[in-house]
Structure formats: structure tokens, C-alpha cells
Amino acid sequence: MKISTKKAKFTNPLYLESGRILEPYDIVYETYGALNEKKDNVILVCHALSGSHHAAGWYKGDRKPGWWDSLIGDGKAIDTKKFFVICTNVIGSCFGSTGPMSKMYPTNEPYRLKFPVVTIKDMVKAQKILLSKLGIDRVYAVIGGSMGGMQALRFAVDYPGFAKKVIALATTHATRPWVIAFNKVAQEAILKDPNFKNGDYDPKEIRENGLNGLAIGRMAGHISYLSHYSMDRKFGRDYVTNEGLYELFGRFEVERYLEYNGYNFSKFFDPLSYLYITKAINIFDLSRGFDSLQEALEVVKSKLYLIGFEKDLLFLPEELKEVKEAMRDIGKDDLVEYYEVKSDYGHDAFLVEVDKFSDYINAILEGNR
Amino acid sequence: MKISTKKAKFTNPLYLESGRILEPYDIVYETYGALNEKKDNVILVCHALSGSHHAAGWYKGDRKPGWWDSLIGDGKAIDTKKFFVICTNVIGSCFGSTGPMSKMYPTNEPYRLKFPVVTIKDMVKAQKILLSKLGIDRVYAVIGGSMGGMQALRFAVDYPGFAKKVIALATTHATRPWVIAFNKVAQEAILKDPNFKNGDYDPKEIRENGLNGLAIGRMAGHISYLSHYSMDRKFGRDYVTNEGLYELFGRFEVERYLEYNGYNFSKFFDPLSYLYITKAINIFDLSRGFDSLQEALEVVKSKLYLIGFEKDLLFLPEELKEVKEAMRDIGKDDLVEYYEVKSDYGHDAFLVEVDKFSDYINAILEGNR
Numbered sequence: 075m076k077i078s079t080k081k082a083k084f085t086n087p088l089y090l091e092s093g094r095i096l097e098p099y100d101i102v103y104e105t106y107g108a109l110n111e112k113k114d115n116v117i118l119v120c121h122a123l124s125g126s127h128h129a130a131g132w133y134k135g136d137r138k139p140g141w142w143d144s145l146i147g148d149g150k151a152i153d154t155k156k157f158f159v160i161c162t163n164v165i166g167s168c169f170g171s172t173g174p175m176s177k178m179y180p181t182n183e184p185y186r187l188k189f190p191v192v193t194i195k196d197m198v199k200a201q202k203i204l205l206s207k208l209g210i211d212r213v214y215a216v217i218g219g220s221m222g223g224m225q226a227l228r229f230a231v232d233y234p235g236f237a238k239k240v241i242a243l244a245t246t247h248a249t250r251p252w253v254i255a256f257n258k259v260a261q262e263a264i265l266k267d268p269n270f271k272n273g274d275y276d277p278k279e280i281r282e283n284g285l286n287g288l289a290i291g292r293m294a295g296h297i298s299y300l301s302h303y304s305m306d307r308k309f310g311r312d313y314v315t316n317e318g319l320y321e322l323f324g325r326f327e328v329e330r331y332l333e334y335n336g337y338n339f340s341k342f343f344d345p346l347s348y349l350y351i352t353k354a355i356n357i358f359d360l361s362r363g364f365d366s367l368q369e370a371l372e373v374v375k376s377k378l379y380l381i382g383f384e385k386d387l388l389f390l391p392e393e394l395k396e397v398k399e400a401m402r403d404i405g406k407d408d409l410v411e412y413y414e415v416k417s418d419y420g421h422d423a424f425l426v427e428v429d430k431f432s433d434y435i436n437a438i439l440e441g442n443r
Numbered sequence: 444m445k446i447s448t449k450k451a452k453f454t455n456p457l458y459l460e461s462g463r464i465l466e467p468y469d470i471v472y473e474t475y476g477a478l479n480e481k482k483d484n485v486i487l488v489c490h491a492l493s494g495s496h497h498a499a500g501w502y503k504g505d506r507k508p509g510w511w512d513s514l515i516g517d518g519k520a521i522d523t524k525k526f527f528v529i530c531t532n533v534i535g536s537c538f539g540s541t542g543p544m545s546k547m548y549p550t551n552e553p554y555r556l557k558f559p560v561v562t563i564k565d566m567v568k569a570q571k572i573l574l575s576k577l578g579i580d581r582v583y584a585v586i587g588g589s590m591g592g593m594q595a596l597r598f599a600v601d602y603p604g605f606a607k608k609v610i611a612l613a614t615t616h617a618t619r620p621w622v623i624a625f626n627k628v629a630q631e632a633i634l635k636d637p638n639f640k641n642g643d644y645d646p647k648e649i650r651e652n653g654l655n656g657l658a659i660g661r662m663a664g665h666i667s668y669l670s671h672y673s674m675d676r677k678f679g680r681d682y683v684t685n686e687g688l689y690e691l692f693g694r695f696e697v698e699r700y701l702e703y704n705g706y707n708f709s710k711f712f713d714p715l716s717y718l719y720i721t722k723a724i725n726i727f728d729l730s731r732g733f734d735s736l737q738e739a740l741e742v743v744k745s746k747l748y749l750i751g752f753e754k755d756l757l758f759l760p761e762e763l764k765e766v767k768e769a770m771r772d773i774g775k776d777d778l779v780e781y782y783e784v785k786s787d788y789g790h791d792a793f794l795v796e797v798d799k800f801s802d803y804i805n806a807i808l809e810g811n812r
Contacts, residue, residue, distance in 0.1 A: 248680060250671060250674070250675060250680070251674040251675060251679065251680070251695065251697035252666070252669075252670075252671045252674050254695050254697050255665070255669075255674065255697050255698075255701060256666060258702075259659060259662050259663045259666070259701075262662065262701075262702070262705070263632060266636075266655040266659065267635075268637055286635040290628060290631050290659065293627060293628050293631065294628050294663050294666075296624070297621070297624045297625060297628070297663075300621075301621075302756075305619070305620040308620075310620065311618070311728065326725065327620075328620035328623050328624050328627070329623065329624075329627050332624060332628070332631075356695065359680065
């Protein structure tokens with residue numbers, strides 16, 4: 075599989091949903107496989123909150139491959155022998171695309187809290203512009219899970235006819251208070267951490283020591299990505315150590331997991347990006363600007379494939395079913411399909427239990443559905 | 444209804460499960476109604492994590508009555524015209540019973556982090572000792588929800604024959620990692636807050652300004668006490684204000700709720716007590732010291748009434764059903780009854796939707812079940 079990572083630089087302004095502009099801006103993206111002559115073999119992959127453009131394959135020194143490597147590759151469900159796959163880092167993120175710690179032109183200083191609010195609509199717009207620049211005006215499919223699924227749905231509504239197939243996993247059409255509440259915990263933890271310094275932190279220091287507030291927020295996030303059942307299986311009531319009176323004083327395995335992942339995460343993810351992206355998730359509403367979800371979906375020309383996960387506690391399967399119902403309401407049954415993955419893993423199943431839905435995705439992409 | 448609040452002082456040591464002792468110690472308790480001559484009309488009520496001995500009635504200046512006022516009172520399900528109801532503040536808490544901020548005899552300084560780990564077993568033992576002091580050797584019923592339910596179950600196992608009826612709501616027999624994970628978020632938030640000062644905070648300062656870490660932990664707690672559905676109904680995607688571009692920049696109602704309740708809570712609840720009580724919850728396991736839950740339940744002589752709540756996400760109904768199954772396994776069907784409350788409110792339903800189970804509780808107490 076041919077992997078290539080590039081940065082595209084844009085000097086024209088990006089007009090944001092808020093009325094503000096981003097100018098100039100960069101988009102980092104990764105591609106897998108090769109574009110065919112007709113340019114009709116493109117699949118755009120959209121990442122989630124903490125993801126990046128590195129969706130598949132291995133970088134030198136990687137301890138883990140890209141975040142959807144089990145799905146994307148030669149001979150895999152998203153077959154890179156056949157398809158030209160692109161994944162971009164969303165604007166507002168911290169892996170190379172323009173975000174809060176990028177320089178605010180014409181100064182030499184980072185935006186920090188002066189960075190504009192970006193929305194899922196803005197993220198999608200930037201990706202659309204990048205693709206145009208690459209000479210790609212239509213794609214065969216857009217696919218994403220969680221916040222990536224929000225982007226996929228946004229593509230269907232904002233750019234009708236752009237994607238032949240839109241595949242949205244473990245996501246919603248409008249973020250519900252349960253999710254906003256988890257994001258709130260993280261946002262408060264970051265904002266109230268004195269080392270955040272109201273956004274004026276030294277990024278080097280954060281990379282070295284992490285930021286407690288972000289670590290704590292990420293721990294809360296991890297809860298929301300799992301389920302009672304996956305936690306029972308992963309951790310149970312096991313203790314880390316067997317020392318002395320461990321039954322009363324020991325550390326539980328689940329505690330170690332949260333500590334390790336929380337503090338580790340806070341060393342490589344930018345806290346301001348976390349604030350901006352969680353904000354984008356909170357304010358996501360596919361029907362904003364329309365009178366109803368039905369009205370928003372009226373414009374859709376893509377076939378929507380909605381994949382819910384049985385015990386997803388972050389985005390309940392019923393939230394995607396509502397999209398299906400709304401499509402039915404407006405007589406578009408033929409353009410929507412809902413598939414529920416049997417899993418008690420929780421939200422993260424879209425990353426972890428790929429084997430449970432890869433055949434379905436392959437069937438979609440092979441044109442068999 | 445006659446309410447009386449008292450403090451009992453004990454100079455004998457309280458031998459704790461950890462092997463350490465508490466000496467001397469105080470227990471604050473509240474009583475409602477009157478003890479009859481035969482002393483056979485006692486109902487012991489056990490409180491949850493953030494609760495206190497103030498279970499019912501109004502104090503002067505109260506803006507809210509006691510936490511289970513809708514259940515306890517003259518003519519209510521727990522009828523104080525008939526029963527003598529007692530509720531004690533658990534040891535480790537911060538409403539008058541001995542806890543981490545109590546003076547560590549013989550010094551004049553608070554224990555702080557030198558306070559011993561207390562367990563649910565210890566909390567129950569202290570209550571048993573208090574009742575003995577009051578001349579009460581048996582009670583008609585013990586009842587509690589959440590951590591209060593853990594205490595109720597503990598009574599059944601640790602003091603067989605003490606309570607005729609044990610009523611445990613919205614609880615478990617052994618805390619699962621889902622709950623430990625939520626507690627972990629709160630513990631980390633408290634411990635990493637510089638104003639916590641490794642436990643050496645000035646309590647006056649905390650009462651005035653609160654502690655961000657505790658507020659953040661409490662916000663996470665609130666999520667765990669609700670459900671997707673109760674949040675949808677309470678908050679939806681409503682914004683607090685209607686100013687300007689509120690759809691992008693406003694504060695969601697759910698955010699305001701968490702802020703208000705989180706920061707407010709951190710002004711009246713002691714952060715060290717929060718650490719110690721969440722620890723007690725985490726390490727609760729009814730079968731500790733036994734080979735199995737079944738073995739632990741072998742000793743039970745009380746009739747167990749287990750009340751699960753359909754959409755309780757903190758303690759799943761199935762966790763109480765496991766107790767029922769275990770009782771069946773050992774041929775004690777006659778001593779157990781499981782009742783599931785239809786509710787999509789979440790864990791807090793045991794406090795908020797009392798009307799959905801008060802008839803059942805009344806029937807139990809009237810001897811009709």
C-alpha cells in the first residue's frame with residue numbers, strides 16, 4: 075500500500091459558519107493507494123475527536139498503526155488496491171492542519187483563544203476545498219465514525235451529489251446533552267487547570283509534562299467510549315498489585331488504565347484543540363439552518379449507510395435510526411440503509427471491533443448494497 | 444412529625460476492617476417519630492455518597508427538605524406516625540460524624556490524609572454500635588439507596604437477624620469498574636487541584652470558594668446519576684441565552700446545570716470526605732471474606748427486598764438480580780424479592796421518582812409482602 079503524507083497551504087480565506095475567516099490555513103492529509111484515471115475511486119475518511127490524518131499504515135517508529143488500519147489497506151474492507159483513500163486532519167486539530175496553536179497571520183504568535191469557533195460544517199468545507207485543489211470534484215464514498223460520522227452526514231447535506239455513498243458510524247444527527255455533559259467535564263478540567271494559564275501555556279512544557287486538566291477530561295472521555303460490559307471484561311475488579319492489604323488499599327486495573335491513558339494523552343494532544351473540537355461536537359446539528367431534520371435531508375442525493383452499535387452509550391443507535399425514519403418520512407427509503415452492529419463494547423467498537431462490520435462496509439463499497 | 448438531631452460520642456475504639464482503629468469517634472444522627480415500648484418499630488435509613496443524616500423534614504432556613512422527605516413522614520410510605528426512623532451520618536462523611544477533618548486525638552489537628560480507610564462494613568458497624576447504645580438491638584427494617592443500599596445489604600450479611608427486612612435500592616453487591624472509573628475522575632480532579640494542597644487546604648477557604656477539582660468530579664458524578672433520556676427531557680439542546688450567535692457561542696442548559704451544581708457542591712462537601720467515601724464505594728464487595736456471593740448470603744436471615752431501576756446506568760438492575768439469583772442458588776427464594784421500577788430517569792430515580800416505588804415500600808413495611 076502506497077502511503078503519502080502531505081500538507082496543502084491555502085492563502086484564500088476560509089469563510090466559517092461563525093462569520094469569521096481563517097486565512098491563511100493549512101491542511102495535512104494522508105493518502106493510501108492510487109487515484110485512477112477517471113478519478114472515480116476516491117474514498118474520503120473522516121476522523122474523530124482525538125484522531126488524525128494517519129488512518130492506516132505504519133510510520134517509522136510507530137508502536138501502533140493508523141487508527142483504522144484494520145479497515146483500510148491492501149485487500150482489506152476499504153481496499154487500497156482498488157480505492158484511493160484520503161484522510162485529512164480537521165481544522166482546529168493539532169496534527170498539522172491549522173488550529174489554535176497555529177500562527178495567527180500576520181503576527182508570529184499562535185491564535186490560542188483567539189482562534190475562531192469552528193464547526194463540523196467548517197471542517198467539511200475545508201476538506202471539500204482540499205479535494206477540489208487535488209482535482210477531485212466527486213468521491214465514491216465518505217466514511218467516518220463518531221465525529222467522523224458527523225462529517226460524513228454533513229457532506230451529504232452540504233454537498234449533495236459530492237459523494238455517491240455516505241457511511242456514518244456510531245454517530246448522531248444532533249449532539250445530545252449526555253455528550254455535551256462529558257465534554258463539559260473535560261472543558262472545565264482544562265480551563266481550571268492553572269497550568270493551562272488561560273490558554274497561554276508553553277506548548278513544550280505541556281508536551282513534556284502533560285496537562286492534568288486534559289488528562290482528567292480524557293479519563294471522563296474514556297468512560298463514555300466504553301460500556302459496563304467492556305469494562306467488566308477488560309478490568310473487572312482486578313487490582314494492579316498484590317501487596318499487603320491490597321483489597322483495601324490497592325489500585326484497581328481500571329484506575330491504572332485511566333491514569334495511563336489520560337496522562338499519556340495529555341502529552342501529545344493540544345488542550346486548546348481539545349476545547350475547540352469538543353465545542354464543534356457539542357454544537358453539531360445537521361438541521362441547523364433548516365426547519366427540521368427532514369427538511370435538511372430533502373437535499374440529500376447520496377445513499378446513506380448508517381451503522382449503529384448496540385451498546386454505544388455515547389451515541390445511541392436510536393439517534394441514527396431517527397435519520398432513517400426522517401428519510402422515510404420524506405419518501406427517500408431507497409437512499410438510506412441502517413445496520414446495527416451486535417456489540418456490547420460501547421462507542422469504541424467502531425475502532426476496536428472492526429471485524430463485526432468490515433464485511434458490511436466491503437459490500438457497500440463493492441457496490442453490492 | 445417529631446424530628447430530633449443528636450450527636451453520640453464514643454470513647455471506645457472502633458475497630459476497622461483495615462486493622463486500624465478510630466478512637467474516639469462521634470456519630471450524628473436524626474430521628475423521626477417515636478420509639479414504641481416494645482422497641483420493635485425501628486427503621487434505619489442509610490444515606491448515599493453525598494447524603495447526610497438529614498433524611499426528612501425541614502431545618503430552619505432549609506431551601507430543600509431532607510433528601511428522602513418524599514418517602515419519610517407522617518402518613519408517607521415510611522410512616523413516622525407508626526415507625527421510629529433513624530438516619531445516621533456515616534463515618535468518613537463531613538456532616539458531624541467523625542471524618543477526615545475531625546481532630547485526630549490526642550492532637551488538636553485534623554486527620555486529613557492520615558484518616559484511616561473506612562469501608563461500608565465499618566460504616567455499618569458504627570451504626571450498629573450507635574443503635575446498641577440507644578438500647579435498640581434489632582430493627583424492623585434497614586433501607587437505603589446507592590451507597591445506602593450497600594449498607595443495607597452489609598447489615599444483612601454482617602448482622603444476621605438484626606433487621607427483619609432489608610430494602611436495598613439502586614445498588615450492587617460489588618462495585619463494578621464503570622463506577623470506579625467515575626470515582627477515579629473525581630479523585631484525580633481533587634488530588635491534582637493545587638488548592639487541595641495534598642489535603643492541607645484551609646477548610647474555611649474551601650467553604651467560601653469551593654474547590655474546582657471537587658466541582659469537576661461532581662459534574663462527572665451528575666452524568667452517572669442521570670440517563671440520556673432524563674438529560675434530553677431536562678435540557679435537550681436548549682441554550683441558556685439568546686444573545687447574538689447563540690447557536691455557536693452560547694452555553695447549553697446542561698452546561699449551566701453542571702456548573703451550578705458542581706461548584707455549589709464543592710462549597711459544602713469536604714473534598715477529603717469525597718475521597719474517602721468514593722474509596723469505600725469502590726472497594727465494596729459483599730462477598731469479601733467469603734468464597735462467593737452465595738457463601739456470603741448463606742448467613743442472611745432478613746428478608747431482602749431488592750429494588751432495581753430500569754435505566755440506572757450507575758448500578759445496572761442486573762447487579763441486584765444477581766443477588767436474587769444467588770439467593771435462589773442457595774435455596775433461599777423465600778427470603779428475597781426483586782422489584783424493578785419502570786423509569787428512564789437513571790440512578791437518581793431512587794431520589795427523584797419516589798412515587799414510582801413508594802407503594803411497594805409501604806406494602807413491605809405494612810407487612811403485606
